[in-house]
Amino acid sequence: MSDRLILRAARVVDGTSPEALTGVEVVVADGKITGIVPTGTTQAAPEEIVDLGDRTLMPGxxxxxxxxxxxxxxxxxxxxxxxxxxxxxxxxxxxxxxxxxxxxxxxxxxxxxxxxxxxxxxxxxxxxxxxxxxxxxxxxxxxxxxxxxxxxxxxxxxxxxxxxxxxxxxxxxxxxxxxxxxxxxxxxxxxxxxxxxxxxxxxxxxxxxxxxxxxxxxxxxxxxxxxxxxxxxxxxxxxxxxxxxxxxxxxxxxxxxxxxxxxxxxxxxxxxxxxxxxxxxxxxxxxxxxxxxxxxxxxxxxxxxxxxxxxxxxxxxxxxxxxxxxxxxxxxxxxxxxxxxxxxxxxxxxxxxxxxxxxxMGLEESIGRVAPGYLADLIAVDGDPLADPEVVGNVAWVMKGGVVEKAA
Ligand SMILES: [Zn+2]
The missing domain is CATH 3.20.20.140 (Metal-dependent hydrolases)
Structure with a gap:
């Protein structure tokens, strides 16, 4: 059985793009991010989908x-x-x-x-x-x-x-x-x-x-x-x-x-x-x-x-x-x-x-971004931090290296 997960959230702030990405889902497997694809295009079993709702997914x-x-x-x-x-x-x-x-x-x-x-x-x-x-x-x-x-x-x-x-x-x-x-x-x-x-x-x-x-x-x-x-x-x-x-x-x-x-x-x-x-x-x-x-x-x-x-x-x-x-x-x-x-x-x-x-830290090739090949260090916050930076205090879900450390 694969340890793949498909993460869905209202928006993704990927750490480098000028705007938040919408209409995408993030694929995680073997501790790493393997893809960012249009929502619903990954063939997935229901247990592989993590629905984070109206939250923002961003790098840890x-x-x-x-x-x-x-x-x-x-x-x-x-x-x-x-x-x-x-x-x-x-x-x-x-x-x-x-x-x-x-x-x-x-x-x-x-x-x-x-x-x-x-x-x-x-x-x-x-x-x-x-x-x-x-x-x-x-x-x-x-x-x-x-x-x-x-x-x-x-x-x-x-x-x-x-x-x-x-x-x-x-x-x-x-x-x-x-x-x-x-x-x-x-x-x-x-x-x-x-x-x-x-x-x-x-x-x-x-x-x-x-x-x-x-x-x-x-x-x-x-x-x-x-x-x-x-x-x-x-x-x-x-x-x-x-x-x-x-x-x-x-x-x-x-x-x-x-x-x-x-x-x-x-x-x-x-x-x-x-x-x-x-x-x-x-x-x-x-x-x-x-x-x-x-x-x-x-x-x-x-x-x-x-x-x-x-x-x-x-x-x-x-x-x-x-x-x-x-x-x-x-x-x-x-x-x-x-x-x-x-x-x-x-x-x-x-x-x-x-x-x-x-x-x-010299770790720009492994952490700090939501991008394929990067470690799956990810968080989800309630709301949109670009509209209100205070919402980064509401961390609802945490993943480190593909392992969920705090469940939503
Ligand atoms: Zn000090």
Whole structure:
């Protein structure tokens, strides 16, 4: 008996076409999409037909910037010292939440949990999305991956392990090698200060360009990707060193946006993380100095998206959710309406979370599109996301690799 399925829905948003397709059905067999044909033209037994009604069938969503290891506390010292074993269990639950929310692929950017969860999903132990995992973020001393209020030697202790601290090109190369030895798929580099670390700021560059070049050239030799979370003065050096995607890009300037467009650098804005902070931070007990930085950064982040779009930079969807109670997974879809508010069309925002995100991961030939030969990673949402981007929050049905993970 074949495992073929015929999927029928009111419209198909395929991830690349300028308009939704209507009057078509999608044929899936052996985990892949095998055809998109006029509705009713496939000879099919009744049990092979999945009728999704007035829904929109589209590629499974991709989040280019997630974290697992969510803490239950917003308080900085308590969060830092939570047991990693407990956080790993929550990470496994997060993976299931993401898949049911329609995210069939994610890039985990920071922490060993991503590697463990990725492997548990691949061996079939737990349900979850496809994962590319970064291992431990590489940070300079005093940088965004260094927790400034604990003794320096605690950073590498199993209880914390927030990153690999490296200074100078040689240590930077070694940090890359240590991560790849742990089977990281990509290297995450803190190329600027951050929002939630007290003694640095997203306007300020971290690492010298020489150090960044050492990291990129080492990662390239292993064919590992290089996402650099960067803002302000850190964006330019990250781009010039060959880093892509560059995440966050708070305080982006026009010349740097033009350089990104010229070099084909992908940009992952992560508006949702800031939006959650600005709207929820004060009431959930986030430290006042973090809330002040959220507020200071928000307008610059939104302006940066419009500036990048105008310059022709390719924008991919990432949320930066998953580290704190007020940024837990399940809300990731909200990045799509936020990108629309920042100036993208609904179709551009959907592409950011499908075909463009796939390209940013180097997976453009297998995921991110509804097209013959692509993996059958598909979702159905209630309504038409091109008319109302908010409907991507109503994911009624999820398929990953031809297997239905959430039934309508
Ligand atoms: Zn992040």
């Amino acid at each position: 969503l991709i989040d280019l910037h997630v974290h697992f290891a969510r803490t239950l506390s917003e308080e900085e010292v308590q969060r830092t010292l939570e047991r990693p074993e407990l956080r790993l269990i929550r990470s496994a639950m997060d993976a299931g939440d993401l898949l049911r929310a329609g995210f069939t692929t994610v890039r985990h950017v920071g922490g060993m949990d991503g590697i463990f969860v990725r492997d548990a999903i691949e061996e079939g132990t737990i349900p979850g999305p496809r994962i590319q995992a970064a291992g431990l973020p590489v940070s300079q001393t005093g940088g965004h991956g260094d927790i400034h209020f604990v003794p320096l030697e605690w950073i590498s202790h199993d209880r914390i392990r927030s990153g690999v601290i490296a200074d100078g090109p040689d240590e930077c190369r070694r940090a890359v090698r240590l991560n790849l030895r742990e089977s990281a798929d990509l290297i995450k580099v803190m190329a600027s200060g951050g929002v939630v670390t007290r003694r640095d700021h997203p306007r300020h560059a971290q690492f010298t360009e020489e150090e960044l070049r050492a990291i990129v050239s080492e990662a390239n030799r292993w064919e590992a990707g290089f996402p650099a979370p960067a803002g302000g003065a850190g964006i330019g050096p990250g781009v010039r060193a060959g880093g892509t995607p560059i995440e966050h890009c708070y305080f982006l300037t026009r010349p740097v946006a033009e350089l990104m467009a010229e070099k084909g650098t992908f940009f992952v804005p992560t508006l949702l993380r800031l939006h959650r902070g600005v709207t929820r931070g004060p009431e959930v007990g986030v430290s006042p100095w973090i809330n002040a930085k959220f507020t200071e950064t928000w307008d610059a982040a939104v302006e940066g998206v419009a500036m990048a779009r105008e310059a022709g930079v390719r924008i991919g969807l990432g949320t930066d959710l998953g580290l704190r109670p007020h940024t837990r997974h399940g809300w990731n879809w909200q990045e799509i309406p936020l990108l629309v508010q920042a100036g993208l069309s609904p179709m551009e925002a959907i592409r950011a979370g499908t075909s463009v995100a796939a390209e940013a």
